[in-house]
Amino acid sequence: MKRISTALLVTVISSLFLAACASSPAAAPEPQIVEVIKEVIKEVPVEVVKEVEVVREVEVVKEVEKEVIREVVVIATPGPVSEGQFFMQTLDAFPQRGGTLRLGAHGPPAHFDMAASVTIANHGSQSAMYDTLLRHDPRTSSVPIVPDLAHSWEISPDGQTYRFFLRKGVKFHDGAELTSADVKATYDRIIFPREGLVSLRQVFFQAVESVVTPDDYTVEFVLKEPRAPDTMLASFASEWNHIVKKDVLDANDGNLRQIDDHPGTGPFKYMSRDDDKWVVEKNVDYWNPNAPYVDRIEHVWLVAWTPQNTAALLGGQTDWTMWLAPKDGRNIADKEGFNQARMHSFTAGMVNLNVEHEGLDNPLVRRAMMLAVDAPILVETVKDIIGIEWGEFFVAGTPYALSSSESAKIPGIRSPTEEDLAEAKRLMAEAGYPDGEGFPTLDLLTRETPDQRTQMPALQAMLLERLGIKGEIRLSDVSQYIEDTVDGNYDVALGSSKSLAGDPSDYFRNAYGVCGEQLCDNNFSRWRNDEFNQLMREFELELDLDKRIAITNDLRTLLLQEAPAIPTINSEIVYWGWNDDVKGMMPNDSDFFTWYELHKWDNVWLDRR
Structure with missing residues (x-):
């Protein structure tokens, strides 16, 4: 098995959509220019990087320095590493805690079964209550895959077994401990739904033959035949694939369409919902000691691409929103006190x-x-x-x-x-x-x-x-x-x-x-x-x-x-906008590629000063 180490994970995985290519140095009869970029990781998210051009000949080394000013988001070791595990945290040095984050949300949803949904009306309001095996890092526009409930994983040499190692001590909101049985039950619902149930992400796991649990903290996905690892890992990292408690799935025969408050393991817990908003509150027993930073999230129902959505952001009814109409979203950052990104x-x-x-x-x-x-x-x-x-x-x-x-x-x-x-x-x-x-x-x-x-x-x-x-x-x-x-x-x-x-x-x-x-x-x-x-x-x-x-x-x-x-x-292209009170986001004016991901909000804090 090829083991993915969490201590090196962020530097190993750069992006789903970009690949880096490296070659071994070799002697050459002609002089060769090699660019070396050195980055010193500090406790700040923005760095000045020096780019050094090294001119090499067979026996003579000559170094020519030139200074290049570039903004770089450096993903340092994110939090406690007592077991060499990754824990999400903001990249800001002195984050504040507390406050209510108000999000523009497209909804309300007509039902609550994520496995049977492809609408942001579900994903946007429910995802902060749950975790997934893996996830995309929302702090940088490259959105690399990083651990979530699985602290590490292996892929067999033949590409037909994906083995995930779960964190220990993770609790559902009702106090029950997460085990591999919950992960298996969730993915059995997605990959092998019983007759009469809809699974709108089953297609991404067509090659999976079985889900196996060797012990309480290990889950294996056995494939009928190899598939491209980047595509498989992207599927496991999708926020749409919330891990659900096995007992809840069993009690409802896999159908969660009418269950809006079933316990998750996520950074926020269900509080209330009505015709105006969906409210979640901080999970004080969350397994990640760094997160969350805000006490409460209000998902305010707004219609996508409407003037009302833009007005709510500009008028302070919401702190963040997506689905801005292009005529507004293209240049929302030109307005003082606002930022933008393009998904x-x-x-x-x-x-x-x-x-x-x-x-x-x-x-x-x-x-x-x-x-x-x-x-x-x-x-x-x-x-x-x-x-x-x-x-x-x-x-x-x-x-x-x-x-x-x-x-x-x-x-x-x-x-x-x-x-x-x-x-x-x-x-x-x-x-x-x-x-x-x-x-x-x-x-x-x-x-x-x-x-x-x-x-x-x-x-x-x-x-x-x-x-x-x-x-x-x-x-x-x-x-x-x-x-x-x-x-x-x-x-x-x-x-x-x-x-x-x-x-x-x-x-x-x-x-x-x-x-x-x-x-x-x-x-x-x-x-x-x-x-x-x-x-x-x-x-x-x-x-x-x-x-x-x-x-x-x-x-x-x-x-x-x-x-x-x-x-x-x-x-x-989906246009995001947020005000200056919202901190911990990826850099302003970023472009990133996902499938409507990044709705956990465990890396975000509020500066209301």
Whole structure:
């Protein structure tokens, strides 16, 4: 086994999305310039670094110094190391304790089962009450993976066993001790849900064959076959995978939809909730002696991307918020006393077409709709409401995605040309619906968010004017929207599939494929295609990048033909803002990549002076 030491963990793991490459020095006949960066770790988060250029020849060494001023966040050994373990703490030298942190929260949630949710309405308000096996470090924009309930872990040489070693003495909020049985019960609920239960992150653990507990403080995940370690570790580090008490899961048969206050092990404990806010209070018995710093958190319900969300931050109703409208979030730090950051997520957005319903069960109709819908215009209509970017099926920033210029040449992805619209009409006639005659009126399921309330009427008009297809808009709250899409209670809906690391193996099958014998939980189009699933299987097993890209090209061709969904975006930016009272955050004006993570708040303190 390859042991990951917590004493060296932060320097070993730099980021999920960046890799560092090093080579051994070798003698060379020509002079070689080597840049050496020396950093001295102090008890401060910002340092001045000297960069030294060393010119080396075979027998003569000449050093040339030049001073480079650079702001660096240094992650020093974070807190007690009696057992060589990592403990989260703020990087500030003299933090204050106490006070109430007021957060802008998108909610309230319609239910409380995190395993069955992909909405920030749940994650944003509940995550501070729970812990995970691993986590992302919120103090720096590289958000490296660091320990949480697991103080260390091993990966077997064959890549098929992940072994986690749990901290001892961790208590649930009701006083019971955490053991490996609780971790196993949590992941059995996620990976192997009983019939009738939804697990929206099951797809990230498809390779896991079993969860084993050799003793009370060791958990092993045994894989059927190897998977990329960065993708697996990103899954274990996701804040969405809260560790839940086994007794609670057993008592409720795995269904926590109506249980809002079940005990966690996190830095904050449930206090109350109502139609205005969700309140949690400091866990005075938290296993981390450093945290938390604040006494209380109030999650204030606000609607994403609205003027009210921005006004609440600027007016002092909230100290921090996310989902700022782009027109406000892009420059919120220009206002005195405020800071900003941009969360980038690997997001593939689409118009889902329910292929099980009349009319939409015909691929000719779906292809016609794909040709007629102007995705770039749909994105343009909300450019000041939500931070999204038009694109194809595969997420941007990866070797699998087409560039914008390449996408602009492809019918069904680009803005429709006259030829595209003529072909769409021909396909509708071939399917038996000339100019939309006899086609059923579509149920256009729409979330009650500003972006969807703007985009869906535009989509409705395109279908009617170009193909004669009528549709009726049906508004739904966020959590109900998820239920209806999962259950197939709609005809057309705007949706997306998220990736933890930008690899199609962790989001593409989830969006369009089957997981075992069942539809994957994010396959809202309810599309089954053997060729697609076989190509995905080949992709998951392939390690050569060029061959993987070739497979994604075949996948794209298939999706353009079958059209289970219409691609709209392949990148998302979420704008954060916070006032100067909030300390311990990553540096102002940071860009970072996660899947809506960093909602534990155990590293944050308040300076109300």
